[in-house]
Amino acid sequence: MPVTLNINGEDKKVDVAEDTPLLWVIRDELNLTGTKFGCGVASCGACTVHINGKPVRSCQTNIQDVEKSKITTIEGLSGKTSKAVQDAWRELNVVQCGYCQSGQIMSAVGLLSKNPKPTDQEIDTAMQGNACRCATYQRIRAAIHLAATKLEA
Amino acid sequence: MTIETTRRNLLKGVAATGTALFIGYNTNGILNHTIANAAENLDVTSFNPFVKIASDGTVTVIIKHFEMGQGTTTGLTTLVAEELDANWENIKIEFAPSDNEKYKNLAFGAQGTGGSTAIANSFIQYRTAGAAVRTLLIEAASKKWSISSKEISIENGLIKAGNKSAHFGEVIKEAAALPLPEKPNLKTPDQFKLIGKANMPRKDNVDKTDGTAMFAMDVKVPNMVYAVILRSPRFGGTLVSFQTDEAKRVKGFIDAKPMPSKDGIAVYASSTWAAISAKRVIEAKWDYSKAENRSTKQIADAHLEVLKKTPNFQTRKGGDFEKTKQAISTSAKKVEAEFTLPYLAHAPMEPLNCVIEPHSDGGITLHDGCQFPGIVHPTLAKIIGLKPEQVKIKTYYAGGSFGRRATAKSDYAVEAAFAFKLFGGKKAVKLVWTREDDLAGGYYRPMAAHRVEIGLSDKGEISAWNHHIVTQSIIKGTPFEGALVKDGVDHTSVEGVADAEYEIPGFSVGLTDWTSKIPVLWWRSVGHSHSAYVKEVSMDLAAKAAGKDPVQFRLNYLKSDNKDQKRLAGVIKLAAKKADWEKPLPKGWARGIAAHKSFSTYVAEVVEISSTDGNIKIERVVCAVDCGLAVNPDVIKAQMEGGIGFGLGAIMRNQITLAEGEVEQANFPDYEPLRINDIGKIEVHITPSVEAPTGVGEPGVPPAGPALANAIMALKGTPLLTLPLNENGVDFA
Numbered sequence: 001m002p003v004t005l006n007i008n009g010e011d012k013k014v015d016v017a018e019d020t021p022l023l024w025v026i027r028d029e030l031n032l033t034g035t036k037f038g039c040g041v042a043s044c045g046a047c048t049v050h051i052n053g054k055p056v057r058s059c060q061t062n063i064q065d066v067e068k069s070k071i072t073t074i075e076g077l078s079g080k081t082s083k084a085v086q087d088a089w090r091e092l093n094v095v096q097c098g099y100c101q102s103g104q105i106m107s108a109v110g111l112l113s114k115n116p117k118p119t120d121q122e123i124d125t126a127m128q129g130n131a132c133r134c135a136t137y138q139r140i141r142a143a144i145h146l147a148a149t150k151l152e153a
Numbered sequence: 154m155t156i157e158t159t160r161r162n163l164l165k166g167v168a169a170t171g172t173a174l175f176i177g178y179n180t181n182g183i184l185n186h187t188i189a190n191a192a193e194n195l196d197v198t199s200f201n202p203f204v205k206i207a208s209d210g211t212v213t214v215i216i217k218h219f220e221m222g223q224g225t226t227t228g229l230t231t232l233v234a235e236e237l238d239a240n241w242e243n244i245k246i247e248f249a250p251s252d253n254e255k256y257k258n259l260a261f262g263a264q265g266t267g268g269s270t271a272i273a274n275s276f277i278q279y280r281t282a283g284a285a286v287r288t289l290l291i292e293a294a295s296k297k298w299s300i301s302s303k304e305i306s307i308e309n310g311l312i313k314a315g316n317k318s319a320h321f322g323e324v325i326k327e328a329a330a331l332p333l334p335e336k337p338n339l340k341t342p343d344q345f346k347l348i349g350k351a352n353m354p355r356k357d358n359v360d361k362t363d364g365t366a367m368f369a370m371d372v373k374v375p376n377m378v379y380a381v382i383l384r385s386p387r388f389g390g391t392l393v394s395f396q397t398d399e400a401k402r403v404k405g406f407i408d409a410k411p412m413p414s415k416d417g418i419a420v421y422a423s424s425t426w427a428a429i430s431a432k433r434v435i436e437a438k439w440d441y442s443k444a445e446n447r448s449t450k451q452i453a454d455a456h457l458e459v460l461k462k463t464p465n466f467q468t469r470k471g472g473d474f475e476k477t478k479q480a481i482s483t484s485a486k487k488v489e490a491e492f493t494l495p496y497l498a499h500a501p502m503e504p505l506n507c508v509i510e511p512h513s514d515g516g517i518t519l520h521d522g523c524q525f526p527g528i529v530h531p532t533l534a535k536i537i538g539l540k541p542e543q544v545k546i547k548t549y550y551a552g553g554s555f556g557r558r559a560t561a562k563s564d565y566a567v568e569a570a571f572a573f574k575l576f577g578g579k580k581a582v583k584l585v586w587t588r589e590d591d592l593a594g595g596y597y598r599p600m601a602a603h604r605v606e607i608g609l610s611d612k613g614e615i616s617a618w619n620h621h622i623v624t625q626s627i628i629k630g631t632p633f634e635g636a637l638v639k640d641g642v643d644h645t646s647v648e649g650v651a652d653a654e655y656e657i658p659g660f661s662v663g664l665t666d667w668t669s670k671i672p673v674l675w676w677r678s679v680g681h682s683h684s685a686y687v688k689e690v691s692m693d694l695a696a697k698a699a700g701k702d703p704v705q706f707r708l709n710y711l712k713s714d715n716k717d718q719k720r721l722a723g724v725i726k727l728a729a730k731k732a733d734w735e736k737p738l739p740k741g742w743a744r745g746i747a748a749h750k751s752f753s754t755y756v757a758e759v760v761e762i763s764s765t766d767g768n769i770k771i772e773r774v775v776c777a778v779d780c781g782l783a784v785n786p787d788v789i790k791a792q793m794e795g796g797i798g799f800g801l802g803a804i805m806r807n808q809i810t811l812a813e814g815e816v817e818q819a820n821f822p823d824y825e826p827l828r829i830n831d832i833g834k835i836e837v838h839i840t841p842s843v844e845a846p847t848g849v850g851e852p853g854v855p856p857a858g859p860a861l862a863n864a865i866m867a868l869k870g871t872p873l874l875t876l877p878l879n880e881n882g883v884d885f886a
Contacts, residue, residue, distance in 0.1 A: 017404035017427065024426035028379075033371035034364020036552070037425070038502050039588040043821040046502060074364035089362045090354065093787055096795055097222030098361030099502040099552025105362060124830035131821065133502045133553050134222045135798020137829040139791070 003063050007032070008076025022061035023047045026073060034074035034102045038131070045130030048103035048110075049073050055110035057129075074102040081112050081151060088146040096134035104130045108144050117148050174325035176286050176333070177202035177215070178278075180254045184285050184337075188329035201255040203282040204233055205247075206290075206328075210310070210320030212239045217249045217256035217275070218266040219524055221501075221554040222795070223850040224788035225271045226356040229279050231785055232272075235347045236283030236340060237290075239321075240310025246356050251526035251546035263527030267559050267675070269752035269848020272784055276846055277339075284337035290321055293328035342843055348784050355788070357550065369549045370585070372508045372520040377581040378407060380572045381428040381590070383435055384417040387814035388595055389444035389670035391415040392437060399434035406431040410575045412568070419572040425585055441814065445670035449810040453493050456602035456667060459623045460491065464663020466642045468651040469620075472661035480617035480659045484608025488698050490691060492605070492874045494683045495808035497598040497676055498591065498824060503552020505565045505586040505594075509533075509573040516543035517573075519566060522551025524558035528632075532563045536570040537578070555677040555799065560596060561631035564672075592824055593816040597809050598676030599625040599667070601646075601683040605691045608659075613699030615710065617659030618691075620650055624683070625667045627675055645675065649684030649855065654721045654750055655692075655710035671811075677799055678854040681751040685855030686804070686862070686876070689747035693863040694872060703746055703863065704729045720779050721750055723840055724757040727777035731838050732759035741765070742772070745863025747856035753847035755779040755840075758797065760860040761833075764868055768886040771801065771861065772833040776853065781844035789849045790837040796853020797835055802827025804858030806879040831885070 001018040004011050007030060014029045021040075026032045026049070035058060038046030042057040049058045050072040077086070085108050088094075095101050104127070111118055111126040118126065123144050132140070176186045178201075205213040214233045218225040226246045234244055249256040249264075256264045259274040287307055294312045295302040297319075305314040312319045347353065360366040385391065392415050400406050400420070405427025409420045418437060422428035447455075467474055481487060507521035517537060523529055526546045534544045551558055569584035576582055586594065601624040608617040626643040628634055637643065642664060644651065651662045676682055696706035704725060711722040725748045729735075732744065741764045748757035761773040776793045783789055806825055810817045818824040862873045865883055875881045 016424075017430070019430070020424075020426050024424060027371075028373075028424045028426065031373060032364070033367075033373075036368075036502070037370065037504070039821045040429070041588070041820050041822065044502070044588075044826075077363075086362045090358045093352070093355045093358055093791060095222070095355065095358050095361040096224070096791060097220075097502060097553040098357060098366050098550060099368060101361050102364050128828045128830045131502070131826040131828065133500060133555070133799070133826055134795045135802070135827055135832075136791070136795065137798065137827075137832060138794055138835050140829060 003067060005063065005067065005071060006069065007071045008073060018064070020063060021059050022049070022063050022066060023058040025063055026058060032073050032075050036099055036102055038100065044100070045107060046100045046103040048106040048130065050106060050110060053113060055107045074106060077109065082109050084147040084150040085109050085112065085143070088143040088150060092139050092143045092146060094136050094139040094143050096136055100130060100132045104132065104140055108140070108147070111144065112147060112151065116151055118144065172208045172325070174206040174328055175202035176204045176282060178255055184282070184333050184335065186289065186329065186333045188325060201249065201252055203279065204286050206286065206321045206325050208322040208325060210322035211243055211245060212237065212321065213245045213247050215247050215249045217264065218271045219248065219522060219548050219551055220357060221522070221524070221551040221558070223271070223792060224355065224785060225266070227353065227788055228272050228785055229275055230356050231347050231353065232275060232279035233283035235345060236280045237287045238307040238309065241347070241353065243310050248548035251523070251530045253527045253530065257527065261527070265525035265527045265559060267524065267556065269754065269850045269852065271848070272846050273753070273848055280339050281337060284339050285333055288334045288337045289328045289331060290324055292331050293324035294319060296327050296331070297324055342782065349782070349786065351786050353785055353787060367549050368503050368552050369508065369520050369522045370503055370506050370552065372549070372583065374508060374510045374581045377508065377583055378421050378423065378576065379425050379428045380582050380584050381420050381432045381587065382412065382417045382568055382572070382584070383420060383432050383437060384590065384594065385439050385444070386593070387439070387441050387444040387446060388672065390439040390441045392418065393440050395435055395437035397435055400431040403427055403431040403434065409435060412571055414571070419575055421576060428585070429587060444814055445811070446814040448812050452600065452669070452811070453602070456493065456600060456623045457491060459665050459667065460602050460604045460621055462665070464621045464665050466664045467661060468642050468647045468664050469660055469662035473659065474619070474661045474663060477617045477619045477659040477661040481606050481608035481619055484616050485611040486609040486698055488607040488609065488691070488694050490605050490694060490872060490874050492603040492687045494601045494686060494876045495810070496600050496671070497803055497807055498809050499555040499557035499676055500591060500824060500826065501553030501555055501557055504588055504591050505557070506584055507566055507569050508581060508583045509569050510581040511579060515539070516545065518545045518547055520547050520549065521566060522558060523548045524551065524554055525563070528561065529563045529566045533566060533570050536567060537574060556675040557596060560674060561633055564596065588820050592809065592818045592820065595672035596674040597671065598682055599627065599673035603683070603687040605687060607691060607695045609695065609699055613701055615657050615695060618657050619661050621663040621665070622647055622650070623665045623667050625669060625671070625673045627673050627679070629666065645680040647684065648680040649749060649751060650688050653688055654717050656713055656718065657710060677796070678751055678851040681749060681851070681855040685747065685749040685751070686859045689749065689856065689859035690862050690873065693745070693866060704734055707748060717750065720755045721748055724748060724755045724777040724779050727838055727840060728757035728759050728775055731777065731836065732761065732775035734759065743864045743868035745860045745865070745867055747859035747863060749855040751852045751855050754849060754852035756793070756852045756856050758856040758860040760857070760864045762861070762864045762868065765886060768884045769865060770886040771831065774835045776835065776837045777840065778837065778849070778852070779840035779842060780849050780852070781842050781846045783839050784846050786839055789839055792849040793837040793853040794835045796851065797857040798827050798832060800854040800857030801832065801861055804861060804876055804878060805831070805885060806877045808877050808880065
């Protein structure tokens with residue numbers, strides 16, 4: 001089935017089986033491999049992308065539903081919130097294996113975009129769908145606070 | 154600087170593009186160096202580098218270990234950069250090709266990563282390479298500038314003498330013509346600038362935050378087909394028949410072929426999704442006559458049955474089973490407990506996968522987050538029918554492992570090799586495991602049952618400790634058996650108890666092997682993952698029976714002058730102090746402590762919890778670690794934080810269970826990983842030390858679970874002997 005998707009500001013035409021989740025279009029067809037496959041059932045968050053600016057699990061996103069949407073992957077992040085988050089992640093050495101971190105960052109940017117000064121509790125609520133088997137959670141929490149501070153400055 | 158000289162330098166730079174100086178060890182372990190136009194022109198049969206210096210001055214450190222998040226790319230780079238006085242920002246990393254001689258783990262004698270050995274085995278080797286380069290570059294500059302080498306220094310990546318200054322690339326031609334020092338002088342600890350420095354930026358923290366980091370899962374090569382494997386739902390089942398009528402309707406489905414091992418069907422398609430979709434609709438019939446057909450309850454009961462008998466092996470030096478039994482029977486007080494710990498999956502975030510790519514000359518490249526090239530390389534050559542030199546391994550970042558990527562059988566690489574061969578051997582094949590495959594696919598931390606009997610004197614002192622462990626050996630039946638099983642004992646089944654530091658008058662540790670068709674494997678911290686839980690919870694049970702404080706009680710058995718006891722006592726005291734052990738907590742709050750040595754590193758952890766309406770919340774974890782000289786303090790802290798999270802999550806709520814042989818956990822909702830809201834603050838304190846550095850990837854795990862259980866026991870009073878906790882009477886907030 002031919003579909004046109006707007007990803008990272010560009011229209012991309014793909015021809016895939018109609019039940020192909022957005023994740024696999026992004027990874028296998030468009031070679032944007034920063035978005036990861038972790039579980040396929042929307043329970044780990046490694047596949048998180050932005051649909052019209054909101055974090056969404058791409059492994060459970062039907063491509064027909066997002067034909068008219070703006071899709072952003074980790075490769076397409078731009079703007080000061082994204083930069084603050086990525087800088088904070090680097091400053092605090094958040095990553096370990098790194099596999100879940102694209103998804104973590106997409107969720108964190110989504111959170112700070114609507115709530116520029118989240119509390120620990122708000123961070124936990126927004127981020128609990130993003131699993132990290134390396135358990136980098138405490139640094140994720142700290143990095144979101146740091147990014148918030150950077151955005152204030 | 155004039156415009157002319159700038160242009161001339163620029164031209165020189167262009168002309169020299171690709172030329173680089175390579176420094177490394179030859180097969181005899183002797184330092185060697187050579188200059189070549191590009192890495193491709195290097196004669197890698199006789200020489201593989203550890204350090205490359207490009208003509209533009211960029212330093213590349215070749216990483217012989219794989220990076221699964223433990224920080225080895227940062228650690229090994231620090232060792233070279235320290236001795237070389239290189240500029241941290243100007244150093245790149247590159248994973249070594251597979252080469253069992255030149256890039257062997259000096260602790261194993263083969264190329265591979267595990268057992269928290271990366272820094273320990275590389276500490277002198279990588280520093281020596283860095284120091285050799287430094288000496289060489291100074292000599293080269295001395296020649297080039299006609300200045301005595303004594304007047305030349307290297308600072309932050311620049312060679313300096315008076316007003317003169319050059320980057321490393323400017324002297325590589327001179328350097329290549331000079332002999333390499335055989336035994337270069339290494340810095341003394343007081344000269345360290347980078348080793349021990351707080352907050353060194355990780356070498357992998359840019360590409361892992363912008364989506365460009367490459368994992369094997371991200372590899373796509375020309376003419377590649379995707380394969381998933383439909384495996385027998387029960388361990389030991391064999392394929393009878395299958396049909397693909399439904400699969401043929403899946404767009405992109407190519408073919409399905411039975412694996413030669415008869416335990417699975419390789420499903421081929423033109424995309425990952427098509428392969429997954431096709432697999433779901435293939436109907437297969439299996440013969441379970443030789444399979445593991447029991448359920449977890451039966452398996453656990455059978456473990457406990459064996460526990461009642463006399464152990465097959467006695468494993469603690471000086472331990473005397475009969476005398477210990479005797480001493481306990483005449484003790485004033487007795488503590489008895491039977492523990493059952495479940496099978497656990499590693500569940501790394503990146504599901505297992507790899508790509509086998511054929512080359513026109515008949516050779517292949519394996520693209521993999523390869524943990525053990527030393528085993529995978531010869532195994533692949535044999536299966537595909539190639540000479541070892543026709544096999545190349547390209548190593549990528551691994552999205553976690555926790556031990557799963559290193560198996561004696563190279564399980565998933567072997568599957569990929571068969572899938573590649575079955576498909577004709579002409580097309581690249583990418584094998585992908587789904588999360589469902591991962592959780593049901595075996596290679597678990599084995600179930601372990603322990604029986605502990607402790608005798609206490611009327612003064613509340615331990616008079617004897619009798620311990621029996623029943624678990625499946627990870628090592629027996631693998632090629633490691635010859636080297637690692639001694640007098641019938643797989644030490645990994647009893648490590649942590651058989652060699653526990655506590656000095657107890659009668660201490661006997663028995664072992665009886667359990668066998669089953671369920672494949673088992675080392676899981677982050679291996680035997681310590683169960684032994685530390687039992688040992689440290691038992692210590693608290695004994696302390697309670699003796700009416701003593703858990704910290705003081707432990708210290709009573711660590712009073713001798715030997716280094717082991719001192720270092721373990723040291724971290725217990727440090728953790729207790731930093732956790733305000735003596736200070737009372739509000740009502741409904743409690744603390745628990747546990748301490749354990751593993752992989753030559755000493756760790757104590759205090760877990761502080763609160764309880765609201767009976768729901769337990771982990772508020773704070775305080776960790777003290779003694780891992781010798783701290784090379785990268787921030788990486789050590791990160792590994793402790795991660796190890797604590799990994800250990801706590803498993804003990805709170807993870808288990809792999811079988812129902813009539815079939816794994817009941819399908820995906821993360823049934824094997825819930827630790828989440829951000831499960832855990833409060835973690836503080837890590839590193840004991841200052843000049844001892845040789847030891848590992849940190851695993852040792853953070855063992856004390857976490859028992860420290861949590863001890864805190865809950867302090868609050869609720871009931872012993873916690875069966876894991877996971879949430880299935881055995883503990884509710885978490």
